[in-house]
Amino acid sequence: MMTSPAGTFQWNPTRPRYRGAMTHLATMLVSVLATATSATEAPPTVHSISDISQEFTFYMDGRFHRQYLKDHGRDARNWGTLSKADLSNANLLILVAGNPRVPYSPASLDHVVEFVKDGGTLLLMGDGAEAMPPGQVIAEAFGAGFTTDRAIKPLSGAGELEGVDVFFHRGTCLRTSVDWSPLMKDRDGRAVLAARRFGDGHVVIGSRGLFGRKPDASDPINAAWVTPMLVDRADDKTIDPSRTPRPIRAELSRQIGPLKIEYHEGTEQFADGIHEVYTEVRPHLRELTGVEPSPGMIRSMLILPTGGGGFSSGVKIAIGAWWGNFPERRYPMVELVAHEAVHSWVLPHAEPLWNEPIATWLGIKTGQRMGHPEADATLERQITKARRLDPQLDAIDPLSDGAKRDLIWGKSYFVFEELERVHGPGAMAKYFQTKRSLLEPGRKGYTMDDCVAVWSNAVGEDLFPWFQSLAFDVDASRTDLAIRD
Numbered sequence: 001m002m003t004s005p006a007g008t009f010q011w012n013p014t015r016p017r018y019r020g021a022m023t024h025l026a027t028m029l030v031s032v033l034a035t036a037t038s039a040t041e042a043p044p045t046v047h048s049i050s051d052i053s054q055e056f057t058f059y060m061d062g063r064f065h066r067q068y069l070k071d072h073g074r075d076a077r078n079w080g081t082l083s084k085a086d087l088s089n090a091n092l093l094i095l096v097a098g099n100p101r102v103p104y105s106p107a108s109l110d111h112v113v114e115f116v117k118d119g120g121t122l123l124l125m126g127d128g129a130e131a132m133p134p135g136q137v138i139a140e141a142f143g144a145g146f147t148t149d150r151a152i153k154p155l156s157g158a159g160e161l162e163g164v165d166v167f168f169h170r171g172t173c174l175r176t177s178v179d180w181s182p183l184m185k186d187r188d189g190r191a192v193l194a195a196r197r198f199g200d201g202h203v204v205i206g207s208r209g210l211f212g213r214k215p216d217a218s219d220p221i222n223a224a225w226v227t228p229m230l231v232d233r234a235d236d237k238t239i240d241p242s243r244t245p246r247p248i249r250a251e252l253s254r255q256i257g258p259l260k261i262e263y264h265e266g267t268e269q270f271a272d273g274i275h276e277v278y279t280e281v282r283p284h285l286r287e288l289t290g291v292e293p294s295p296g297m298i299r300s301m302l303i304l305p306t307g308g309g310g311f312s313s314g315v316k317i318a319i320g321a322w323w324g325n326f327p328e329r330r331y332p333m334v335e336l337v338a339h340e341a342v343h344s345w346v347l348p349h350a351e352p353l354w355n356e357p358i359a360t361w362l363g364i365k366t367g368q369r370m371g372h373p374e375a376d377a378t379l380e381r382q383i384t385k386a387r388r389l390d391p392q393l394d395a396i397d398p399l400s401d402g403a404k405r406d407l408i409w410g411k412s413y414f415v416f417e418e419l420e421r422v423h424g425p426g427a428m429a430k431y432f433q434t435k436r437s438l439l440e441p442g443r444k445g446y447t448m449d450d451c452v453a454v455w456s457n458a459v460g461e462d463l464f465p466w467f468q469s470l471a472f473d474v475d476a477s478r479t480d481l482a483i484r485d
């Protein structure tokens, strides 16, 4: 399940920038010798829009830009319906092949073609598959297409990329016409990356495997040539650098009670179903925790075009529209919606150690109460995994360095189950209520020692010895929270 917050990467205006007019070789040298040169500060020449409306990934949410364009431009993400995105002051549009559940609409296709005709540069990254991805219609509009033919290594550059070093994960070859110049070929001479002029602009299409993919941006593969390939072309359309690109939001919404549901034309099909899950889940969370969400929290819910999970800022939660194959399967969505919502119950004092496990555990409990057998199986499976590492669950301190994820999660579930069994029913609700009443609003920090003190007050018994017997390194002398008799 994704856990990074949205939009953590912002353009950093203090980052050194270099004149777009420099040759690319010089730019690369400047990058290498940055401290030894006196490059003149200049406005960026590239305004890119990274589209995450057809398919959301954390990678496309800023990391692509960080890897390839940060020294040359500013980027904004398109979260909304692509056909409505204002591309007038952008000169580079970055698209991925997308997910079959959210096809490129005819209006979005027209919008992309117009953008290129007007001088913009389009980069479309993708690979063919048995069922062709939605991006195929974009490729075909420019006289190319993905194929299912696997590209065979080694790849080699052609034309302007002749002689460059290439890193390639894997991917498929392209079908192109005479209007296209191959820029990268596989062992058998088939195009894997190609470019053409179209109207006043440029189109570059290539296998996704030629570009980075890590959400932490730690794999800027092929940056030595990807960056100049894009910047050179984008520079052909002049942008106004004083008008910084702004994020384009999911533009459709409806207010349902206190919650604003946000989506776009492609994700609208999921909005009602996911909201329905939320309305089913919420009363259970209210009962399981014994409290309402923290004040000001969970105001909006964004429907994300992904099956990859969700995230939460507390105020806003984002839910992957087809997580666990929703709507065909329902339990995974119950667990996910509950999980993301629980973050709005624990803030502003996030749980130590088990912030994520407690959210999923409450999702599991919700699923049990709603009669989903998968909930029991999920709980059992995780505790079993922890017992493989620590058979009696009394030997490994989950707070220790190197404690495995499966141990932390399974042991957390075990602790919650035991507290419920011995001190329940409603032990978790007593915990949440006690936490709300004991912690001062401006309190800084919430440690495992604090947490055990709150639990002790909640159940009316000093639980430090019990936690210590399960190998938790907790100590009543390290918390300022007294245990009342």
Ligand SMILES: [Zn+2]
Binding pocket: 003, 339, 340, 343, 355, 356, 359
């Ligand atoms: Zn979470």
